[in-house]
Amino acid sequence: MSQHAAPTRWRLFIPKLVTCIKEGYGWPHLKADGIAGLTVAIVALPLAMALAIASGTTPERGLITVIIAGFVISAFGGSRFQIGGPTGAFVVVVYGIIAQYGYDGLVLATLMAGALLVLAGLAGFGTWIKYVPQPVVVGFTAGIAVIIFSSQVKDFLGLAIEQPPAGFAAQWQSYLTHIDLIHPTTLALALASLGLIIALRRWRPQAPGFLIAVTVAAAATALFTLPVETIGTRFGGIPSTLPSPSLPRIDFARLAELLPSAFTIAFLAGVESLLSAVVADGMTGRRHRSNCELVAQGLANSASVAFGGIPATGAIARTATNIRAGGRTPFAGIFHALFVLLFMLLLAPLASFVPLAGLAAVLFIVAWNMSEVDRFKRLLLHAPWDERLVLVITFGLTVAVDLTVAIEVGVVFAAMLFMHRMTRAVAIQSHDLLIEEDQEDTLDAANGNGKDGMRAALPPGVEAYQIRGPFFFGVADLLGEVMERISAPPKIFILRMRLVPMVDATGAQALESFVARCRRHDTEVILTGLQPQPREVLDRMGLLARQGVREESDFRSAVEKLTFAAPEAN
Template sequence: MSSAPAASLAPKWWHLYIPKLFVVLQQGYRASDFRDDVIAGLTVAIVALPLAMALGIASGTTPDKGLITLIVAGFLISALGGSRFQIGGPTGAFVVVIYNVIEKFGYEGLVIATLMAGAILVVAGLARLGTWIKYIPQPVITGFTAGIAVIIFTSQIKDLFGLQMDHVPGEFFEKVGAFWHARDTVMQGSVLIAALGLGIIIGLRRFAPKIPGFLVAVVFASVLVYVTKMDVPTIGSVFGGIPNTIPAPSWPEGITATRVAELIPSALTIAFLAGVESLLSAVVADGMTGRRHKSNCELVGQGVANCASALFGGMPATGAIARTATNIRSGAKSPVSGMLHAVFVLGFILFLAPLASYIPLAVLASVLVIVAWNMSEHEKFIHLLKSPWGDKAVLLITFALTVAVDLTVAIEVGVIMAAILFMVRMTHAFEMQTHITLVESDVADIVRHEDQHYDMRSHLPEGVEAYQLRGPLFFGVSSRLLDVLDQMVVKPKIFILRMGQVPMIDSSGETALEEFIRRCHRANIRVILTGVQPEPMKIMVSMKLFQHYPDLILTHNFAEGVKRAADLMATEAKE
């Protein structure tokens, strides 16, 4: 009988797909919230406007395609998605894929592939595959992201130096060779504009981070070119400007069974990138705000937005981590800010489109150079180079294949390598556990001693929380660790993390552990690790976890951890 009330209170399946916008409005939306959303939406629009045009050009299309994507997909991602603060639009992750699809199948092929990718994302969301992002290992994500950053940077060399080239090859090494052969066609004006753009962006980020460096650099360079009549390629001279209207939606032509079959790999890659980046962005937003996103609703929203972008003549879109973080820092309260950021850019197209003709391509290239640098995640890349040889190999091979071969191949090989590496580690972990149980009786006594204190949770001092990890902390389960703090209504002052039953840890697990500790530090929560085994300890030391967090407390077992926590609470009470 007791199960009936519980069953009646259980949420219906369709609750998973209620957009965050509806949830926010249902909870109550005040005039002050709208005012904050307007300010945040305008701030993000200022950042996104030059970026959308630059990404459109870098992808092998035109700047207006980037703006259309921002307006249509950006509005729908916020309106229909499962994240309260997500900002959607074109991102650097798609540049390589879009360029390759257009080169092989033309722009019409890109529209069909984007439409297919949108449908795949909707199906993935309805199939509740949103939580599967935890199974993508960190070395794979960092490897292909850094590889894409390298490709984006090299694709901007032509505009950075104003090289006179009829065609830029798609392949990395052919592209570098072509640039070298065109080295005598460098335009000094383009070099000057690019250098000024980089100087302004970097200088403002260093000394005035609240000022939108991208927009200031673009406006300054455009005014300089207009006043001095400098002979450099501009949006007007190369693309004829941008239209001041949004095209009506239309169904793409040329959809045949043969064309669909040819585009399936590209559509799957677009869907994969859109899903991974949007959910990573939502996780980052959750970490910054303490909120919880709906992963499956987010995938459905991303799918609908990509379908709409394709019908309006845009490009693939996804959640943008940097713009989402800007939205949060600007004081956004709801998805309305993301919808407004699209509306503000629409206003620019309707009323100020002619001004875009004066924007030099060199300054947009400088914007993308900064985007590529940020996207490279060089600190995380260097950090993962300190990980065990297996994770290091996955990182470097994924990176190399992304740059030299193909993004799809890189992801496939990276995931397969990570899976094989995991199976090898599971074998070693099993052997290690067997060795402890059957041979080392003294160690077994320690393990039993640890288990004897399992019920001590009920005797924890007030303000102290404990959590026990069991089994390997690897890429498949590491995200669960990050859910612990989010699920707590009242945050403790001390957190004891019991690791006596964790036989191994990989680089994704170490990254999750470090992120967990970082969030605790930000919330002024002391962390105590108990019973760390030799293999995990070796990984933590090699990846310099204790150097980054010198006040991290280690104890041999849970009993010592509880005593140490009690002492700390007593000391705090006296103070």
């Protein structure tokens, strides 16, 4: 068994690209992947520059991220269709890190995040990401959307503000203070770009709306010499070559300082990439390899910042575009990265004419798509009250405080509420309070009369209780209350555990304390119906052997033995 376990495990880390090649890769696949890669590259080109600018860095860093990270994610990832690159989820995090620690700080944080993702994948944590509660994901995603929208108001209106404040409230206070400085030409160009994107989405949904709008805006700016801010005026254009890889000086004190940021980057990259892979699976009927995908995300993020890029992850919208465009294998993602590289090499000088107002319009649409208004509204109006509370808290903290704090508080609060619900779902019932569905355990199905028959079947001096549900730390104290309910300690106490699927260390300790308390009253404890996981935990912690607890396979056999032995005892 163990000889085959390791090979089976390591097969889960074989990139899907290798699998697709082994299945046979011919001209039809190449043609389909090439067309899909070009389609996605056209979408990614303006988006990468816009997201990089919104993140507080230069547009070429977004293009580098698409080229390097997009290539690595497709080449080594666990999904056939995943398209990687910069996404809106990272805008807030990257902006904050660069503002506080500079770009070198971002590089160090992302390198640590890459290592964390690789370790998480190798440790098998890929399947754990799905346990992040939906209200937390929707809450911080909607919060990020609001922040992205807010950050682009300056460029959309053409406000003459050197550098707007970082906080949401401070930003809007600054905007309102300078509202009289709106630049009419910039606003008109931004509204025209936004209107064109919306019109194309409605009447020509297959058209690359972002690229068309940005191209038209750039052409108008160049032809009419519009007095608006462009990539050229703010950043001096973009280079037409990839930089050589380089890393900043590693300072261990700084690494410790950047560790929380690294965890945030790793968390976002892991969650969004696996969510994207799940969406792709739903659209195609395929299955991704989650741990292989995490390893690829770690490698891609490290490679991206080594070449001068920013953090990357799987992009849900671009992955869906790849599928709809006919992409069949990871080669589509590789082609998408190569086409963006080609655009950068050949068209870099033209990017200088792209107006920032046009890119702000693109990010307005990105923010709207990220906000998932319908899903947010559905959770807010129809979810249980505690999940609504998690949603609102996560959203509010993301907008008003910090994304890292929002995720930490949201996940912890959701976990506490879940444990509270689980605690209410667990019950410890006395034998005469057992519900009717337990008829398979009645001692005499023909003559037993429900609860009364079951209670009467117990010999004198015998008490029986049943635990229902997982016996974990949140409910361990319930067992201590059992002896308080019994007026006189019985000679034998039967604890039925057939309906206990799992026991944790705290539950085992509570059970051991209960057994010790019973022994002080000369009460023998019998456990019945132990399932495999509880038996393994109790054996490992030595409870059964150390405390001399008797175990029976089921309640019926335990009572029959007691009934048979009763005359001899007398």
